[in-house]
Amino acid sequence: MGTPSTAAAEPFDPEGVQWQRVSPRLAAARRTVLVAFWGPMALVALGLAVWLTWWIALAAVAVAALVGWQWWLIGRQVPAWGYAERDDDLLVRHGLLFRSLVVVPYGRLQFVDVEAGPVDRRFGLARVQLHTASTGTDAAIPGLPPAEAARLRDRLAARGEARLAGL
Amino acid sequence: MSTGTGTGDAAVPADVAPAAEAVPAVDAVPAEVAAGLEPGAREVLTDPGWKRLHPVTPVLRAWKIVAVALVVLAQQGLDNLLQARLPGWVLLLVVVGGLAALALVTAVYSAVAWRRTRYRIDADAVHIEQGVLWRQQRRAQLDRLQAVDLVRPLLGRLFGLAELRLEVAGGAGSKISLAYLKEEEAQVVRNALLAAAAGVRFAEGEPVVEAPQRAVVEVPIPRLLLSTLLSGLTIAVVVVAVGCVVTIVLTGEVAPLAGLAPGVLGLAAAFWNRFNHGFGFSVAESPDGLRLKHGLLEQRSQTVPPGRVQALRISQPLLWRRVDWWRVHVNVAGYGGESGEESADCTVVLPVGTRDELARVLAIVLPDLGTGEESPLDVVSSGLTGRGTDGGFTPAPRASRRLDPVSWRRHGFRVTDRAFLARSGRVLRSLDVVPHERTQSLALHQGPLQRRLGLASVALHSTPGPVSPRVDHLAAGVAAALLAEQAVRARAARAAAGPERWMARES
Structure with missing residues (x-):
């Protein structure tokens, strides 16, 4: 896909991670x-x-x-969005010029939002937003098919519950 | 004073028990506890049923509103009134009458609100019901309690009243405020709450005594004054003053000075705030956790149970360098939801302290830094003043000097068995400490310039507060490795973390 796999991109490509792409x-x-x-x-x-x-x-x-x-x-930019479910955390990656990679442990999830605006709905898309106790956690996955968004939400909720600790 | 915390269902409701029988129970209380207690206060805990706030509450609330109205009137309304060209006595009548009417209305409303407010504390939760038109029932789980503050506003102190604030980490507006209670009663409720939240179960009839506390640091007033004068604000004042003098000399006019008045007032207010909040600051240690007490006009006694501190920042303004003073801020989940100034006020755990005092405070806030053989203070010290690889820190590489020529040598991190330390700032030195089990999430960032130089920044996300730990401009490979390792460390530390009810293991 579109992401260049040069040496500089390497820190954003942890080993053994299968990235899921968002919908084109x-x-x-x-x-x-x-x-x-x-x-x-x-x-x-x-x-x-x-x-x-x-x-x-x-x-x-x-x-x-x-x-x-x-x-x-x-x-x-759109192909640069990616997410990966690992055993204990979720990785979300985005950006080409300004890259970020966010690691959200399932045990830290407080709640998960699925949102879809009018344009998103027209194109059959939804956005999953993850919330931890920190407002600094900027982890959102836009452009998921609604079924995938719902699956991700339920899966994250179930994993979060199983691994929930206090704050 | 007998208690029902933990035995809520079994306690005899005080209103059922004849008053005569209640007296011997008071006799059984240790003298020092009983001395400060009115008979009314003991019902709070023997009776698991609903309680009311103190009846003087409406008066205090009404006065607050009237005071605000007075200030607004003095600042703005007076001019307009004087322009109305009415005889003096009419003016006086209008002002006094208006204020009296306002006082009456707010007092009546507050009285109704008071009638409709009640609270209850049982072994697991605090319940409060309030509201006149929109009724609200709130139940806060005690094991989610983040901090308990006892606030005594100036006027409340005249009546011997205090407000009890329970912080739970539910975002803005999630705190529970019991305003106002009689001071002794508030203390009893606080002790009972902390005991219940800690998971200490008291047998019926056994008094909940206040957990013993040991004073650790007291900030002397001369030092507080001096430190306020030496803060960055003073630099601002000097700059403004020099600007004034230059303006006067150059233009020969004094008129531009009038425009400075708001700025000067703002600075004075900032100085006053620092002094007011830091006045009589004392830090103490108790089994209930960290105890802070401070404030000149409004006194605040804070209790932060063990394990509730999410992150900590030690910082030093430029002018404190010579005297080696430090300031310590913390992130506590509940405090982040407070409004700006309130939040800034309660997140300081040491407004100014020497390095020795810093070590003592650190020992309470984070009892185990996991430094193994090394003394925690050495590690922290090297983080405070060190550069490059001092003290086992992993520094930012030389390439980062092009992005941050001033303080690139100070950027760095160190990982101990229990915590993550992030060092930064050359002019304004600071060190952030995050226990591994308190990391919420992690992020790796890289901008285009960083990418060209092979650098990346790592951020640790903590609950809202003054501390947002971040290590800038690390070598990209190091940053990626840190991200991966820190995720694993945080997970392991969480699994091994103590219980939410911090005394539950012992009992």
Whole structure:
């Protein structure tokens, strides 16, 4: 897949970990949001360019460039998301330029959220958010098929219960 | 004073027992405990049924609101009133009448609220019911108790009243506040709560005596004053003062100074806050855990049971370096849910202390650092002032000097059998300590520059609070290994951790 496996990526690839990828539909969903947000602005700028002066079209060009860049970025970022269920903890990895890898022990899970916004639902996606007693735990997996999200939620809940300690 | 903690079902309700029979029970109490107790106070524990707060509560609450109104009036409303061009006596009548009406309304409301508030403590939980329009029933599990604070506000002290706050780790607004109780009663309830939370079961009729405490550190007032003056705030004051002088000399005008007034007031308030909260600070050790007592106007007695400290930070402002003073903050799960200033107030376990005092406080907060042969203080000291590989620390590599030219030699970590130590800061030195079993989750981060230099940062996630342990700019391989090993260590330490009810093993 898209992740480059250069030497610098190695710390984010612990040995013996099978990474699960998120659904490629996440890219489509994010691009939809992107276009839905910037598209009308570009159109307004174009309209004004025709109506008033041509140089307003530059704004439309700038917006188009931004959208193009984001479009490309989303295509690179989505395959960079990954998660792996190990025996005692869950790994979540994301980011290309700014990479992060979060390790959440099952015994530390306080609760698990499954969320889906209108766009997500349209594309058949859901987001799983893990919560520990720390607000610093930034572990969320976007772009899961709802069935997989539900399976993950139940599995995490069951494992969390079996391994629950106090704080 | 006899007790029913742990035997809630068997105790005789006080309102059933004739008053005459209750008297001998009081005689059986050790004199020093009985001396401070009113007959009313003993019912709290002999009666497992519902209790009310002190009847003076509505008056105190009403006064609080009126005081706030007075302040607002003094700051803003007065100008408007004076512009109304009414005769003086009318003005006075309006102000006094308005305040009186406000006082009456809040007093009546508070009285109704007081009527509808009750609490109950049994062996497993604290129950409280409150609310006038929106009723709330809350039950807090005692084995989840994170800390118990006894707060005595200025006005409460006049009436001999205190507020009891029970911190449970449920996020914002999760604390239980019993405001207000008679001071002796509050202490009795606190002792009983801690005993019950510790898992100590008392036989019926046996008094719950306060766990003995041993004073460990007391912060002298002159040192507190001096340390406040030597803090970073002073640097701010000096900068502002120099700026003022320069402005006056250059422009020859004094008018710009008026604009500084809010800033100066803010600084004065910050100084006052430090002094007010740190006043008479004392740290003590008891079987119930860490005991803190401090405060000038509002006195606060905190009890943090063993194992409730999630992480600890030792830090040193620049100007304290010469005198070798240190400050210690902790993360305790319940305190994180408090509002900003409140949280900042209760998470300090040592506002200023020498290295020797630091060692003594550390010995209570984290009794076993797992340093084996080495003395814990040596390890901590090398973390406080060391650089490079001093004291067995794993430092950030030389490549990181390009990202942090000032303090790259200070970035580093050390792992002992029981805790993780993260060292950082050259100008503002600090050392974070996290017991392995308290690690919530871990993260590895790498930005584009770090990636080019082959570096990565590791963060340990702790409960909300002033301490957020992180080691920046480690060699990428070292960071990845640390992440993997620390996950295993945390798991092993959790499995071996003591019970939530910290005395339960002995009984």
